[in-house]
Amino acid sequence: MSGTHTDVPSMISAPLPSPVPADEHERCPVTDVLRRVGDKWSILVIVLLGRRPYRFNELHRGIEAISQRMLTRTLRALETDGLVHREVFPTVPPSVEYSLTPLGRSLLVPLSALADWAVEHRGDIAAARQASTSDT
Template identity: 45%
Template structure:
């Protein structure tokens, strides 16, 4: 269940710079967040699997993204005391609620890829 913090304003306004919703939108709008949530939507994953599946993400950016998502309560990190130690990441209940909206964005980007590319080329030619 997703709840609001007692300090959070009940009527969040992401258009105000000081509103906490702005930071949440920054987090979920980040490209690495979108991709990490997409992979974790398929099931728990180890760091190395996330890095392999998300082409182009550096170790540093993946680490930062996972830590931020964990801090925000969207991802859990589970350490298994094995030799060698195994760490897995999973979406929390709140993180799972992002799957639908982020999947819609992914599908939109695929559907409109050609239109956007054409617009970019036309803009560049006119510039």
């Protein structure tokens, strides 16, 4: 939060040019993170790994509708972003375990806040959607 507007979230009080340039929006770190966690599987993978480390096949079995390819892509992207740690164990065949990094763990707090907000307001959102469809 800004020092002068303690009741206004920092995201809202930050100055923005008008109009917001497309390249600035694309380079924005908030936009980047929201793209990552806003994909179909990342939040679920992060939440599961927030509970404990998982082996690949165990994680795959724990997410009913995800393909092996999509789980691999999701884990690689989260690893590239520094949110997930991949550890290979020297067994025959090699086994791999995934866990959250400290950076990934730090994301659990804001994700939990967003989840709490969504659960708290799901009735309001459903009512607004219903009203919107009945207006057309």
